Amino acid sequence: MKIRVHDKEFEPYLTADMISKRIKEIAADLSKDYKDKKPLFIAILNGSFMFASDLFKELNIDAEICFIKLASYKGTKSTGHVITAIGLDMDIIGRDIVIIEDIVDTGKTLSEFLPQIQHQQPASVKIVSLLHKPEATVYPITISYLGFSIPNKFVVGYGLDYDGLGRNIREIYRLAE
Numbered sequence: 001m002k003i004r005v006h007d008k009e010f011e012p013y014l015t016a017d018m019i020s021k022r023i024k025e026i027a028a029d030l031s032k033d034y035k036d037k038k039p040l041f042i043a044i045l046n047g048s049f050m051f052a053s054d055l056f057k058e059l060n061i062d063a064e065i066c067f068i069k070l071a072s073y074k075g076t077k078s079t080g081h082v083i084t085a086i087g088l089d090m091d092i093i094g095r096d097i098v099i100i101e102d103i104v105d106t107g108k109t110l111s112e113f114l115p116q117i118q119h120q121q122p123a124s125v126k127i128v129s130l131l132h133k134p135e136a137t138v139y140p141i142t143i144s145y146l147g148f149s150i151p152n153k154f155v156v157g158y159g160l161d162y163d164g165l166g167r168n169i170r171e172i173y174r175l176a177e
């Protein structure tokens, strides 16, 4: 069934089951790859809060998590502005870092954030993203752990918003034709 968020109609796209199944698979890969490394996960707010929470619960290794806030999005088009609102207060020198994103769209956000992280001399930096829109790429980003590769259509739900609304929806919906 279609839903309305603000002025737009969205149709069902990824079910809660599909999302949780994929998260379990990614968590298994991460648990294997980061065993005994005590990785530090850095989740990028706001969009990734739900994904970060569900993913983190599925890890069966020692791991830390912290949250950072950057904003580069207004409405349905990327504005290209990246603002750091909540800074990183952890010492990341020599740490194995895994950045948690909800979606990589143009790649602008991460292309600005990654050098800031690299600058602090971590042992390694990898990215886990629930969604990726390859067709929207402007700044190529290597996503080591990916949930779903999706077409270049606006999506809401599971933490992702359209102008502030839709984050609480359990499934992911996409803009209807």
Ligand code: IMP
Binding pocket: 047, 072, 073, 078, 101, 102, 103, 104, 105, 106, 107, 108, 109, 110, 153, 154, 155, 156, 160, 161, 162
């Ligand atoms: P990028 O910098 O263009 O890669 O955009 C990344 C950010 O834009 C994501 O972390 C989201 O917050 C937001 N974003 C990109 N595409 C969508 C979408 O389809 N729905 C909701 N938010 C999106």
